[in-house]
Amino acid sequence: MTPTYPVTIPFRTGRAAEGPLIWGQLAIWNVLRWLPPDDTTLNLLVEVPVPPGRDLPAVLDALRTLVERHDSLHTVYLDGPLQRVLPEGEVPLAVHELGDRGLTEAAAELGEALRVGWFDMAADLPLRAAVLVRDGVPQTVLLAASHMAVDGWSFAIVRGDLANLLADPPVVVEPRQQPVERGEYERSAVGQRRAAKALQYWEKHLATIPPSMIGSIRDGRPPNLDWGLIQSPALALAVNDLAARHGVPPATALLGATALQLAAYTGEGEAALRTIVSTRFRPASRGVVAAFNQNALFRLPVTGGLSAPSGGETVGQLLRRSADAALTAYAHCEYDPRDLDAMFVDVAARRGITPDGYCFFNDTRYTLADRSTMPEALPQAELAERIQAALPATKLRSPVIDRLPMHSNFFMFLMDLGDTAELMLCVEHGFLGRRGPLGFLAGLEGLVVRAALDDQVTTGALYAAAR
Incomplete structure (x- = not known):
């Protein structure tokens, strides 16, 4: 029988917040509004290998913790312009069985397919995830994000955090400053x-x-x-x-x-x-x-x-x-x-x-x-x-x-x-x-x-x- 897999990563933080965009967000907001409608060229993609011995529930738990750790991964961006941090919700997830396919080839193909999907900044959470498994065993995680949520350096932090969370035992670090808090500094x-x-x-x-x-x-x-x-x-x-x-x-x-x-x-x-x-x-x-x-x-x-x-x-x-x-x-x-x-x-x-x-x-x-x-x-x-x-x-x-x-x-x-x-x-x-x-x-x-x-x-x- 074909295995069934979850299709979302549910999260719940209890943190709801709203505020003006910070300066860096405003810079990319202006670019995204200037680009043609539905343009996806600025979406970003990273790949995080899964270490041996980690099963799918452990990977999904790491992804949930990752999303809850960073407000920008569960934020929508509204005309104003404003950012609204959602206290709970679901991040889209796909689990792909590799079968006989090579991991490198499949990750490149599936990663690009994940990246090119359009994000509706006002309605969609700015993150999508995929887990590639072979015979049910996780091999690698793909993350695609809107540039509205991350820049390159931020995505490197996200990738490092997920690698830590996938370790055995997981390495959990206290969250750093969140974007809304950064906005308070900019207005000071x-x-x-x-x-x-x-x-x-x-x-x-x-x-x-x-x-x-x-x-x-x-x-x-x-x-x-x-x-x-x-x-x-x-x-x-x-x-x-x-x-x-x-x-x-x-x-x-x-x-x-x-x-x-x-x-x-x-x-x-x-x-x-x-x-x-x-x-x-x-x-x-x-x-x-x-x-x-x-x-x-x-x-x-x-x-x-x-x-x-x-x-x-x-x-x-x-x-x-x-x-x-x-x-x-x-x-x-x-x-x-x-x-x-x-x-x-x-x-x-x-x-x-x-x-x-x-x-x-x-x-x-x-x-x-x-x-x-x-x-x-x-x-x-x-x-x-x-x-x-x-x-x-x-x-x-x-x-x-x-x-x-x-x-x-x-x-x-x-x-x-x-x-x-x-x-x-x-x-x-x-x-x-x-x-x-x-x-x-x-x-x-x-x-x-x-x-x-x-x-x-x-x-x-x-x-x-x-x-």
Whole structure:
């Protein structure tokens, strides 16, 4: 007889709450409202293996505890905009018997099917779950969530919590700050002072940033985006070595290199990139599970001293300035995004700019270890040998992507910096001229590889070569 399985995860917390959206939620609320109806491209998916010895009731109990632990997983989002935390209900669940199917293949297929379903923010709970079993024994758990409920970093917390709950014995940690509680901080005098300081920073810089970094080139037309993807072991080797040698995080090294090349491609003496930041700066907020990302403004002059006999600063100096600029940006990224949008409309009107053409850099990796592991530098001869051997493995292609990044001329996604650097770039058609996103990505690989292999090269030489 075919076994029957439950189709929901019932939960009951006794906690009912309602309040305004927090700043990070407002940021993604605006994006989701801007996207076409029923768009699901921003839904997220994670997979959590089930350790041996855990039966289905234990897995379902872990899922129930997980949902009850984080308010954002049982919250609906209403016009206002408001968040309403439901004290009880049921999260959709599917249990799939694998039979003879391979786990990896089935998880990929079933996970994508779980992810692409639309969430009605006002009516549906923002989480769906699936358990894959073989002969009734749980193998892995799939979780799909609306971006309204989680960002990448939050989903990593959720995944880690579920892994703890699936352990034998389960590891249960007290819940951290919930989104409604975070809202109380944002409305406090301290939170409002922090927001005011951030907006002053943005207004000061938006008044003088080159128009090519922030202004629309569409003349009112809908977005017309070109996409490129690079997968490069050589780029990964070069970025990680530069980071190790100069004491900066690998993503920061890549951010600095991207800024240098973007400035060169646009003929500017600086670059300004809007980065996506997990705003977990206070102890209370480090465990918040919510849409909690906000935008920071990273501004980096790159051509200072180019006319000097030396041809400008060293790569190490550029990367250390990049780290300083990133920290400054992070210190000014907590604010109500509606206030920023209104302020930029005023600034753009004074400057004669159409405000819809930012340049973005988004580190989308949401395995916590991806961001916290610092690489080790290699001996120069070994590095050169390994990069030369890896270069033929570089893959460049133009994927067909059904996504519409909001307010952007240029949007770089960092997806992997482990053994292979994987970057995806979309640009408004014509923004990078004839070279387009594939030209930019190939050029970025060349720039970073040269910077890693030639310890005498200057930023001036790299800028000139990119022009």
